[in-house]
Amino acid sequence: MKEQGVIFFDIDGTLLNHDKELPSSSKKAIFKLKEAGHIVAIATGRAPFMFEDLRKELGIDTYVSYNGQYVVLNGEVLYTNPLNIPALEELTKVALNNDHPVVFMDHEDMKANVPEHNYINESIETLKIDRFPTHDPLYYKGRDLYQTLLFCPEGTEQQYENGFDAFDFVRWHPVSVDILPKGGSKAIGIKKIVDQLGITSERQYAFGDGLNDIEMLTTVTNSVAMGNAEDKVKAVAKHVTKSVEDDGIVHGLKMVGLL
Known part of the structure; x- marks a missing residue:
């Protein structure tokens, strides 16, 4: 057997195709x-x-x-990095004034601060999951949150980036x-796992396609971008492998010598 490696896969656009299906290949x-x-692991922006x-x-x-922000190794929580709740x-107050709803998320559930909003429906539906955020505007109180979704059109996030330096958007x-949380990334979560496992950088692999994969693909030695990824x-x-729709995972694993 070859020396053991650890391979991290993003989900949307990497493991799952545009229709949120896992190709049989x-x-x-x-x-x-x-x-x-x-060791096969997942590295995603999704909630558990x-x-x-x-x-x-x-x-x-x-x-x-x-x-x-929420890292699990062999079924046990290894690392958490919650959001700054006062910030x-x-x-949230600013967002409400702008008619920009938010969804608070911990490791178990997600709650919206408004009863309903078209932006929430439009974006959450694309994930094709069997759960939808219910209404609880005070869900952030008394619990650790690891991510919050801010619903605002492209370009309007600049005001939040300028006004809240405790966060990355x-x-x-x-x-x-x-x-x-400011500075949080998949790369940091991956480091927590590989340090615990003691696997050398030469045996670390990562596959991704999105903007939230950039830090991961920059730091993991054997990084593979999907063919459907953005140019940056x-x-x-x-x-760079083929598209997820074109057996990109298999092709990429062959490129790095794992298959």
Whole structure:
């Protein structure tokens, strides 16, 4: 057997295609990796409850969720990095005045600060998950939150970026951005896992396609951008594979010598 490696996969646009389906070729490849003794992990901006079915289907119990803010190794929580609640409370007040709703998210659930809004419907529906945020404007009180969704059109997030330096803002949809703790990223979450596992950088791999994958693809030695990734994402990766729709996972694993 080759020396054990650890491979981190983003979900949307990497493991899952545009229709939020897992190509059969990708599923077979992941099981081949596991049979060969490698560790297969997920690194996503999603909440843990948004990909529970996928973890079960693939038999994965190590993951970086919330873009690095909630990290689990072998089914046990390894690292958390919650949001600054007083700053979030202030941001929420500004957002409400702008008719920009927010959704508060912890490791178990998500709650909107307004009863309903078209922006929330439009963006959450694209995830094709079986859960939708219910209304609880005080959900941020007395609990750790690892990410908040701010719903605002492209270009309007600038005022929040300028006014709230406790956070990073990463757009994932034309009307929604992720609010993360300043400096938080998938790369930090991955480092927590690989340090614990003691796996050398030469045996670390990462696949991604989105803007929130840039830090991960920049820092992981064997980085692979999907063919459907944006150009700025491809530019930082060591390798560029085919599109997720065109057996990109299998092709990329062959490129880096794992299949």
